[in-house]
Amino acid sequence: MGQQLTTTKTPDEIIPSSIVFLARALADENRLRIIMSLAKGEKTVSALVEELGISQPLASHHLKELKRALLVTVERSGPFIYYELVDPRIATIAGDLGGLAAHLLANRTTF
Amino acid sequence: MGQQLTTTKTPDEIIPSSIVFLARALADENRLRIIMSLAKGEKTVSALVEELGISQPLASHHLKELKRALLVTVERSGPFIYYELVDPRIATIAGDLGGLAAHLLANRTTF
DNA sequence: TTTATATATAAACAATAGTTTATATAACGA
DNA sequence: TCGTTATATAAACTATTGTTTATATATAAA
Numbered sequence: 001m002g003q004q005l006t007t008t009k010t011p012d013e014i015i016p017s018s019i020v021f022l023a024r025a026l027a028d029e030n031r032l033r034i035i036m037s038l039a040k041g042e043k044t045v046s047a048l049v050e051e052l053g054i055s056q057p058l059a060s061h062h063l064k065e066l067k068r069a070l071l072v073t074v075e076r077s078g079p080f081i082y083y084e085l086v087d088p089r090i091a092t093i094a095g096d097l098g099g100l101a102a103h104l105l106a107n108r109t110t111f
Numbered sequence: 112m113g114q115q116l117t118t119t120k121t122p123d124e125i126i127p128s129s130i131v132f133l134a135r136a137l138a139d140e141n142r143l144r145i146i147m148s149l150a151k152g153e154k155t156v157s158a159l160v161e162e163l164g165i166s167q168p169l170a171s172h173h174l175k176e177l178k179r180a181l182l183v184t185v186e187r188s189g190p191f192i193y194y195e196l197v198d199p200r201i202a203t204i205a206g207d208l209g210g211l212a213a214h215l216l217a218n219r220t221t222f
Numbered sequence: 223t224t225t226a227t228a229t230a231t232a233a234a235c236a237a238t239a240g241t242t243t244a245t246a247t248a249a250c251g252a
Numbered sequence: 253t254c255g256t257t258a259t260a261t262a263a264a265c266t267a268t269t270g271t272t273t274a275t276a277t278a279t280a281a282a
Contacts, residue, residue: 021212101130
């Protein structure tokens with residue numbers, strides 16, 4: 001178990017695949033909203049479920065993917081499980097993508 | 112035809128979906144390699160096909176997706192069609208993701 | 223014109239990924 | 253230990269996406 005991220009590859013091969021790996025984490029609206037929410041501080045699953053209006057199993061599923069992508073850490077406190085962003089840079093990068101998207105949309109010629 | 116990116120939505124809804132839209136463009140290894148290659152200058156389809164070692168229809172397919180994501184522009188010159196990155200920031204952001212990925216991998220506790 | 227080259231498109235298929243529903247596990251208070 | 257709450261997991265289903273194969277279109281040279 002646990003996705004193999006490193007093998008015997010040249011940097012040219014390693015880097016693209018690890019970029020793709022993180023980009024995938026941002027490429028789903030529910031995961032992105034989880035990331036943005038966690039950027040404001042650690043949260044329990046139920047807090048995310050309520051805030052985002054998604055089902056509990058769906059939240060757990062996406063949190064597991066974010067863990068697989070090394071983006072979140074998990075900590076239990078009694079019956080609650082807190083998820084926390086490992087590195088806030090992922091939210092910054094998401095913001096950069098949003099800025100670029102806004103720029104591309106504003107300057108696009110074709111509809 | 113042409114994906115609807117803007118509707119009557121609040122910024123909270125527009126921004127996530129446009130981020131997801133661009134993140135998807137980076138979330139495939141072949142598209143990412145096309146972006147990285149175009150970051151070094153405009154290229155014809157055949158040049159990309161040769162450089163990346165992918166089939167011509169596959170290259171055309173991914174280039175069409177990048178065009179849909181507003182990331183590339185197209186220009187014909189004789190029988191050749193040149194693709195060019197609209198904004199180099201997409202490559203910068205990809206690089207940022209790579210830097211973060213390297214950091215996450217270096218600092219990860221679980222395998 | 224015909225032929226060759228460059229690219230796009232369409233159809234079929236394969237593979238991934240997201241979602242729901244149902245159920246299991248873990249913690250804790252009564 | 254029983255019931256309740258919080259979360260995870262598994263299975264089934266659906267939807268989306270990537271790839272190949274075959275064919276169409278466009279340009280230009282012979």
